[in-house]
Amino acid sequence: MNDVTVKIIVKSPPAVIWNIWSDFPHAPLWDTDVRHCELDGPFQAGTLGKCVLKNGLRMPLRLEAVEFQESYRNSARLLWMDLEFDHRLRRLSPSETQVIHTARIAGPLSFLYRRLIRKALTAAMTTALDNLATLAERRANTSGTPASEKPESHLHLV
Template structure:
Protein backbone atom coordinates (compact mmCIF):
# COMPACT_ATOMS: atom_id res chain seq x y z
CA UNK A 1 0.00 0.00 0.00
CA UNK A 2 1.34 3.43 -0.92
CA UNK A 3 0.42 6.76 0.52
CA UNK A 4 0.08 9.50 -2.09
CA UNK A 5 0.22 13.08 -0.99
CA UNK A 6 -2.78 15.03 -2.14
CA UNK A 7 -1.78 18.23 -3.90
CA UNK A 8 -4.79 20.42 -4.66
CA UNK A 9 -5.14 20.89 -8.40
CA UNK A 10 -7.38 22.55 -10.95
CA UNK A 11 -7.07 21.58 -14.62
CA UNK A 12 -8.53 22.31 -18.04
CA UNK A 13 -7.70 20.96 -21.49
CA UNK A 14 -8.86 21.84 -24.99
CA UNK A 15 -7.92 20.24 -28.33
CA UNK A 16 -8.57 21.07 -31.95
CA UNK A 17 -7.77 19.18 -35.13
CA UNK A 18 -6.61 21.09 -38.19
CA UNK A 19 -6.31 19.34 -41.53
CA UNK A 20 -3.96 21.69 -43.35
CA UNK A 21 -1.25 22.41 -40.77
CA UNK A 22 1.72 20.24 -39.81
CA UNK A 23 3.22 19.91 -36.32
CA UNK A 24 6.39 21.57 -37.69
CA UNK A 25 4.39 24.63 -38.77
CA UNK A 26 2.81 24.97 -35.33
CA UNK A 27 6.17 24.39 -33.65
CA UNK A 28 7.62 27.27 -35.70
CA UNK A 29 5.06 29.58 -34.04
CA UNK A 30 5.51 28.11 -30.56
CA UNK A 31 9.28 28.51 -30.68
CA UNK A 32 9.09 32.12 -31.93
CA UNK A 33 7.77 33.68 -28.73
CA UNK A 34 7.88 37.20 -30.15
CA UNK A 35 4.94 36.20 -32.38
CA UNK A 36 2.72 34.81 -29.61
CA UNK A 37 0.66 38.04 -29.41
CA UNK A 38 -0.31 37.43 -33.07
CA UNK A 39 -2.31 34.34 -32.09
CA UNK A 40 -2.99 34.86 -28.37
CA UNK A 41 -4.75 38.20 -27.97
CA UNK A 42 -4.46 37.97 -24.17
CA UNK A 43 -0.69 38.38 -24.39
CA UNK A 44 1.01 41.73 -24.94
CA UNK A 45 4.58 40.42 -25.13
CA UNK A 46 6.83 37.44 -24.42
CA UNK A 47 10.59 37.51 -24.06
CA UNK A 48 13.01 34.63 -23.53
CA UNK A 49 16.39 34.82 -21.81
CA UNK A 50 17.86 32.23 -24.19
CA UNK A 51 16.87 29.59 -26.73
CA UNK A 52 13.49 27.82 -26.76
CA UNK A 53 14.69 24.81 -24.76
CA UNK A 54 13.92 23.30 -21.35
CA UNK A 55 15.41 25.38 -18.56
CA UNK A 56 15.19 28.73 -20.33
CA UNK A 57 13.42 31.47 -18.40
CA UNK A 58 11.42 34.35 -19.74
CA UNK A 59 8.78 36.96 -19.05
CA UNK A 60 5.21 37.10 -20.31
CA UNK A 61 3.04 40.19 -20.06
CA UNK A 62 -0.67 39.37 -20.14
CA UNK A 63 -3.11 42.08 -21.18
CA UNK A 64 -3.78 44.43 -18.26
CA UNK A 65 -1.33 42.72 -15.89
CA UNK A 66 2.24 43.04 -14.68
CA UNK A 67 4.87 40.88 -16.40
CA UNK A 68 5.06 37.31 -15.11
CA UNK A 69 8.24 35.21 -15.05
CA UNK A 70 8.06 31.69 -16.48
CA UNK A 71 10.36 28.76 -17.14
CA UNK A 72 10.26 26.33 -20.05
CA UNK A 73 10.29 22.94 -18.34
CA UNK A 74 10.02 20.90 -21.53
CA UNK A 75 10.51 21.64 -25.23
CA UNK A 76 10.44 18.89 -27.85
CA UNK A 77 10.45 20.12 -31.46
CA UNK A 78 7.26 19.28 -33.38
CA UNK A 79 5.76 17.58 -30.28
CA UNK A 80 5.18 20.34 -27.75
CA UNK A 81 6.37 22.26 -24.75
CA UNK A 82 5.50 23.03 -21.15
CA UNK A 83 6.05 26.26 -19.26
CA UNK A 84 5.52 27.07 -15.61
CA UNK A 85 4.86 30.25 -13.67
CA UNK A 86 5.30 29.97 -9.91
CA UNK A 87 3.40 32.22 -7.54
CA UNK A 88 5.43 31.66 -4.36
CA UNK A 89 3.63 29.97 -1.46
CA UNK A 90 0.42 29.78 -3.50
CA UNK A 91 0.30 27.97 -6.85
CA UNK A 92 2.20 26.83 -9.89
CA UNK A 93 0.56 27.52 -13.26
CA UNK A 94 1.66 24.80 -15.70
CA UNK A 95 0.80 25.32 -19.36
CA UNK A 96 1.15 22.14 -21.42
CA UNK A 97 1.09 22.38 -25.24
CA UNK A 98 1.00 19.16 -27.28
CA UNK A 99 1.13 18.47 -31.01
CA UNK A 100 0.20 15.17 -32.64
CA UNK A 101 0.28 14.39 -36.34
CA UNK A 102 -3.02 12.99 -37.58
CA UNK A 103 -2.95 9.80 -39.66
CA UNK A 104 -4.74 11.46 -42.59
CA UNK A 105 -2.60 14.59 -42.41
CA UNK A 106 -2.94 17.63 -40.24
CA UNK A 107 -2.37 18.14 -36.54
CA UNK A 108 -4.14 17.76 -33.22
CA UNK A 109 -3.23 20.77 -31.04
CA UNK A 110 -3.86 20.44 -27.30
CA UNK A 111 -3.45 23.16 -24.70
CA UNK A 112 -3.77 22.29 -21.03
CA UNK A 113 -3.58 24.34 -17.85
CA UNK A 114 -2.80 22.74 -14.50
CA UNK A 115 -2.94 24.83 -11.34
CA UNK A 116 -1.45 23.14 -8.33
CA UNK A 117 -0.14 24.06 -4.93
CA UNK A 118 -1.38 24.92 -1.47
CA UNK A 119 -3.77 27.62 -2.71
CA UNK A 120 -5.01 25.74 -5.80
CA UNK A 121 -8.31 24.67 -4.24
CA UNK A 122 -9.24 28.31 -3.68
CA UNK A 123 -7.47 30.04 -6.56
CA UNK A 124 -7.96 27.40 -9.27
CA UNK A 125 -11.74 27.67 -9.73
CA UNK A 126 -11.52 31.47 -9.90
CA UNK A 127 -8.25 31.98 -11.79
CA UNK A 128 -8.40 28.94 -14.08
CA UNK A 129 -11.52 29.86 -16.08
CA UNK A 130 -10.25 33.43 -16.51
CA UNK A 131 -6.99 32.14 -17.98
CA UNK A 132 -8.49 29.41 -20.17
CA UNK A 133 -11.55 31.22 -21.53
CA UNK A 134 -9.61 32.25 -24.64
CA UNK A 135 -7.92 28.86 -25.27
CA UNK A 136 -10.31 27.91 -28.13
CA UNK A 137 -9.95 31.27 -29.91
CA UNK A 138 -6.18 31.39 -29.40
CA UNK A 139 -5.78 27.85 -30.73
CA UNK A 140 -7.82 28.62 -33.85
CA UNK A 141 -5.73 31.75 -34.43
CA UNK A 142 -2.54 29.71 -33.86
CA UNK A 143 -3.64 27.18 -36.49
CA UNK A 144 -4.37 30.00 -38.92
CA UNK A 145 -1.02 31.77 -38.53
CA UNK A 146 0.85 28.44 -38.46
CA UNK A 147 -0.68 27.64 -41.86
CA UNK A 148 0.98 30.76 -43.20
CA UNK A 149 4.43 29.37 -42.31
CA UNK A 150 6.18 27.91 -45.34
Protein backbone atom coordinates (compact mmCIF):
# COMPACT_ATOMS: atom_id res chain seq x y z
CA MET A 1 0.00 0.00 0.00
CA ASN A 2 1.25 3.48 -0.84
CA ASP A 3 -0.62 5.37 1.86
CA VAL A 4 0.68 6.95 5.03
CA THR A 5 -1.89 7.78 7.70
CA VAL A 6 -1.32 9.61 10.96
CA LYS A 7 -4.07 10.29 13.51
CA ILE A 8 -4.11 12.43 16.62
CA ILE A 9 -6.59 13.51 19.28
CA VAL A 10 -6.50 17.26 19.89
CA LYS A 11 -8.10 18.99 22.88
CA SER A 12 -9.56 21.70 20.69
CA PRO A 13 -12.75 22.30 18.73
CA PRO A 14 -12.54 21.75 14.96
CA ALA A 15 -12.86 25.49 14.20
CA VAL A 16 -9.52 26.24 15.87
CA ILE A 17 -7.75 23.54 13.85
CA TRP A 18 -9.48 24.69 10.67
CA ASN A 19 -8.23 28.25 11.19
CA ILE A 20 -4.67 26.94 11.52
CA TRP A 21 -4.96 24.74 8.42
CA SER A 22 -6.49 27.40 6.20
CA ASP A 23 -3.83 29.98 7.11
CA PHE A 24 -1.34 28.68 4.50
CA PRO A 25 1.30 31.43 4.92
CA HIS A 26 1.69 30.39 8.57
CA ALA A 27 1.98 26.64 7.88
CA PRO A 28 5.66 26.65 8.96
CA LEU A 29 4.44 27.32 12.54
CA TRP A 30 3.31 23.71 12.76
CA ASP A 31 4.67 21.97 9.64
CA THR A 32 8.37 22.33 10.34
CA ASP A 33 9.40 20.58 7.09
CA VAL A 34 8.00 23.58 5.22
CA ARG A 35 9.90 26.85 4.83
CA HIS A 36 7.19 28.75 2.94
CA CYS A 37 3.63 28.12 1.69
CA GLU A 38 1.28 30.26 -0.34
CA LEU A 39 -1.97 30.03 -2.24
CA ASP A 40 -2.73 32.01 -5.38
CA GLY A 41 -6.31 32.57 -4.25
CA PRO A 42 -8.84 31.70 -1.56
CA PHE A 43 -8.83 28.48 0.44
CA GLN A 44 -11.24 26.66 -1.86
CA ALA A 45 -11.24 23.81 -4.36
CA GLY A 46 -9.32 24.63 -7.53
CA THR A 47 -6.92 27.13 -5.98
CA LEU A 48 -3.27 26.65 -6.92
CA GLY A 49 -0.30 27.30 -4.68
CA LYS A 50 3.12 26.08 -3.70
CA CYS A 51 5.19 25.11 -0.72
CA VAL A 52 8.94 25.37 -0.46
CA LEU A 53 10.32 22.61 1.73
CA LYS A 54 13.19 23.09 4.20
CA ASN A 55 15.48 21.19 1.82
CA GLY A 56 14.75 23.78 -0.90
CA LEU A 57 12.47 21.62 -3.07
CA ARG A 58 9.50 23.50 -4.51
CA MET A 59 6.24 21.62 -4.42
CA PRO A 60 3.41 23.00 -6.59
CA LEU A 61 -0.02 22.10 -5.24
CA ARG A 62 -3.71 22.36 -5.94
CA LEU A 63 -6.60 22.32 -3.49
CA GLU A 64 -8.78 19.51 -4.85
CA ALA A 65 -11.64 19.58 -2.33
CA VAL A 66 -12.54 21.76 0.63
CA GLU A 67 -15.36 21.04 3.10
CA PHE A 68 -15.49 23.95 5.56
CA GLN A 69 -14.34 22.91 9.04
CA GLU A 70 -14.40 19.23 8.04
CA SER A 71 -11.72 18.37 5.49
CA TYR A 72 -9.55 19.41 2.61
CA ARG A 73 -7.53 17.53 0.05
CA ASN A 74 -4.63 18.80 -1.99
CA SER A 75 -2.53 17.28 -4.71
CA ALA A 76 1.14 17.97 -5.25
CA ARG A 77 3.95 16.93 -7.54
CA LEU A 78 7.39 16.16 -6.16
CA LEU A 79 10.33 14.21 -7.62
CA TRP A 80 8.26 12.75 -10.48
CA MET A 81 5.66 11.53 -8.02
CA ASP A 82 2.04 12.48 -7.61
CA LEU A 83 1.13 13.06 -3.98
CA GLU A 84 -2.32 13.51 -2.54
CA PHE A 85 -2.75 14.79 1.01
CA ASP A 86 -6.08 14.35 2.76
CA HIS A 87 -6.77 16.29 5.97
CA ARG A 88 -9.87 15.38 8.02
CA LEU A 89 -11.45 16.53 11.26
CA ARG A 90 -13.74 14.33 13.36
CA ARG A 91 -15.38 16.07 16.30
CA LEU A 92 -15.34 13.76 19.34
CA SER A 93 -16.78 16.23 21.86
CA PRO A 94 -17.18 20.01 22.11
CA SER A 95 -13.52 20.29 23.11
CA GLU A 96 -11.90 17.28 21.45
CA THR A 97 -11.23 16.56 17.78
CA GLN A 98 -9.58 13.68 15.97
CA VAL A 99 -7.31 14.89 13.17
CA ILE A 100 -6.46 12.45 10.39
CA HIS A 101 -3.81 13.15 7.75
CA THR A 102 -3.31 10.72 4.89
CA ALA A 103 -0.76 10.90 2.09
CA ARG A 104 -1.06 8.83 -1.08
CA ILE A 105 1.95 8.26 -3.31
CA ALA A 106 1.44 7.53 -7.03
CA GLY A 107 2.96 8.15 -10.43
CA PRO A 108 4.88 6.10 -12.96
CA LEU A 109 8.24 6.47 -11.20
CA SER A 110 6.97 6.42 -7.63
CA PHE A 111 8.24 2.85 -7.16
CA LEU A 112 11.79 4.26 -7.22
CA TYR A 113 11.19 6.41 -4.13
CA ARG A 114 8.19 4.75 -2.48
CA ARG A 115 9.94 3.20 0.54
CA LEU A 116 12.07 6.28 1.24
CA ILE A 117 9.17 8.70 0.73
CA ARG A 118 6.81 6.68 2.95
CA LYS A 119 9.39 6.77 5.75
CA ALA A 120 10.04 10.51 5.28
CA LEU A 121 6.32 11.33 5.07
CA THR A 122 5.54 9.32 8.20
CA ALA A 123 8.20 11.22 10.17
CA ALA A 124 7.20 14.62 8.75
CA MET A 125 3.46 14.07 9.26
CA THR A 126 4.01 12.81 12.81
CA THR A 127 5.98 15.92 13.73
CA ALA A 128 3.53 18.21 11.94
CA LEU A 129 0.48 16.78 13.71
CA ASP A 130 2.17 16.90 17.09
CA ASN A 131 2.98 20.57 16.49
CA LEU A 132 -0.54 21.23 15.17
CA ALA A 133 -2.04 19.72 18.32
CA THR A 134 0.14 21.86 20.58
CA LEU A 135 -0.67 25.04 18.65
CA ALA A 136 -4.43 24.31 18.49
CA GLU A 137 -4.64 23.43 22.18
CA ARG A 138 -2.85 26.65 23.11
CA ARG A 139 -5.15 28.70 20.92
CA ALA A 140 -8.22 26.92 22.30
CA ASN A 141 -7.17 27.45 25.93
CA THR A 142 -5.24 30.70 25.95
CA SER A 143 -4.56 33.68 23.77
CA GLY A 144 -1.03 34.79 23.09
CA THR A 145 0.98 31.75 24.21
CA PRO A 146 4.03 31.54 21.94
CA ALA A 147 3.86 28.73 19.38
CA SER A 148 7.61 28.26 19.55
CA GLU A 149 7.61 26.38 22.86
CA LYS A 150 8.46 22.68 22.65
CA PRO A 151 5.33 20.62 21.93
CA GLU A 152 4.20 17.67 24.01
CA SER A 153 3.64 14.33 22.34
CA HIS A 154 0.00 13.65 21.35
CA LEU A 155 0.21 11.18 18.48
CA HIS A 156 -1.51 7.95 17.74
CA LEU A 157 0.01 6.44 14.59
CA VAL A 158 -1.90 4.10 12.33
